[in-house]
Every structure is written in C-alpha cells, then in structure tokens.
Amino acid sequence: MQSIEFIKSIYKLTELPKRTLPVVILCGRSNVGKSSFINSIFNTNIAQTSSTPGKTRSLNYYLADNKFYLVDLPGFGYAKVSKTERFAWQDLIGRYLSLNNDIRLAIHVIDSRHEPTALDLELNRILRSKSVAYILLLNKADKLKQSETSKAKNGISKIFPEIIYGENCFLYSSTNGTGKKEVARLLDVLFGT
Numbered sequence: 001m002q003s004i005e006f007i008k009s010i011y012k013l014t015e016l017p018k019r020t021l022p023v024v025i026l027c028g029r030s031n032v033g034k035s036s037f038i039n040s041i042f043n044t045n046i047a048q049t050s051s052t053p054g055k056t057r058s059l060n061y062y063l064a065d066n067k068f069y070l071v072d073l074p075g076f077g078y079a080k081v082s083k084t085e086r087f088a089w090q091d092l093i094g095r096y097l098s099l100n101n102d103i104r105l106a107i108h109v110i111d112s113r114h115e116p117t118a119l120d121l122e123l124n125r126i127l128r129s130k131s132v133a134y135i136l137l138l139n140k141a142d143k144l145k146q147s148e149t150s151k152a153k154n155g156i157s158k159i160f161p162e163i164i165y166g167e168n169c170f171l172y173s174s175t176n177g178t179g180k181k182e183v184a185r186l187l188d189v190l191f192g193t
Helices: 034-041 083-099 118-129 146-159 180-191
Strands: 004-010 023-028 059-064 068-072 103-111 134-139 169-171
Touching: 023 034, 023 118, 034 068, 034 103, 034 180, 083 118, 103 118, 103 180, 134 146, 134 180, 146 169
Parallel strands: 023 068, 023 103, 103 134, 134 169
Antiparallel strands: 004 059, 059 068
C-alpha cells in the first residue's frame, strides 16, 4: 500500500464520487479502530481517530494507490446517539451496499478482546445476503495475552464457520503491526498494486 488521499465525506448517496473504481469497505462497531487501521496500513495519519465512539457519521471516501476507493462506513452500535440517528446510519449503509456494484471486499473489524456482538452477527448476515466478499480483522491484537490470542482465533471460527484463519481472518494491531503484511498482500493480489 503506497498512497492514500482523502476524497470526501458523503451523507447522501447522491454525493458519490463521479469516478467509478473498485471499492473496499471498512465496517464494524464504533470505536473498534477503523481509522487507526487506515493510518497503519498506509503509514499515514490521514484518518482522524477519536476516543469518542460514534463520531464517524458519514461514508468517508479515500483513494488508495489511485486504483480503488477505501470507504470507511459509519460505526454501528453506539448507544449514546438517538434511535433516529442509528436508523438513519443503518438505512444509509443498507442502501449503499444494495446500490453499489463496485464493492470488491468488505473488511469487517472486530475487537479481538471481545466476542462479536449481535450487531456484528447482523452485519455478517447482511454482507453474506448481498454476496459481498469479506474478511474479518480481529483488531487490537497487541492487547491480548498469548492464551487469549488462541481463544480469540478459535472462538471466531465457532461463531463464523466459514472463517479460515490466515485466509479470510487475521489478527491485526495498528500498534505493533501484527497482520499488516498479510492484509497488504491480500489487497495487492486483489488490485495488483
């Protein structure tokens, strides 16, 4: 992964970029580390991180290696926003997945220290129902002890039987670089970067 450029924040699907390119979507709960992942994989500080969950409320479009869009979707599941706002986010994401035929991959980010939530399961169901290829990133892996690492890897395959660790599931840490080479290699293969 060589270069990344912020394009725009989108609140309505009528605002999508005019240029058509393949898309990788980044999705997961609020505060799971999606912005840190972007900064880590591209060795930059382009994506603003926040300790306030639920801050990303738009589809944030980045141009990666001038070959594909990386789209950071709004985090879901943060309780301190109104139900109306949560439904608006879910509606935006659902319609985006339905309308965008350029999505090549979804990167579903999960906090490796916790079991996937009901909303993670729902997101997984939506991705599969719309036939979106996806990988799971078990993020914040640097915070796990060795025994917890094994538990996280084994536990995720019980919840998502289609997951094969090392193929469509990776431990990841923006702090110490765990999983960075594997994910970069996967994107290189997908887009020939």
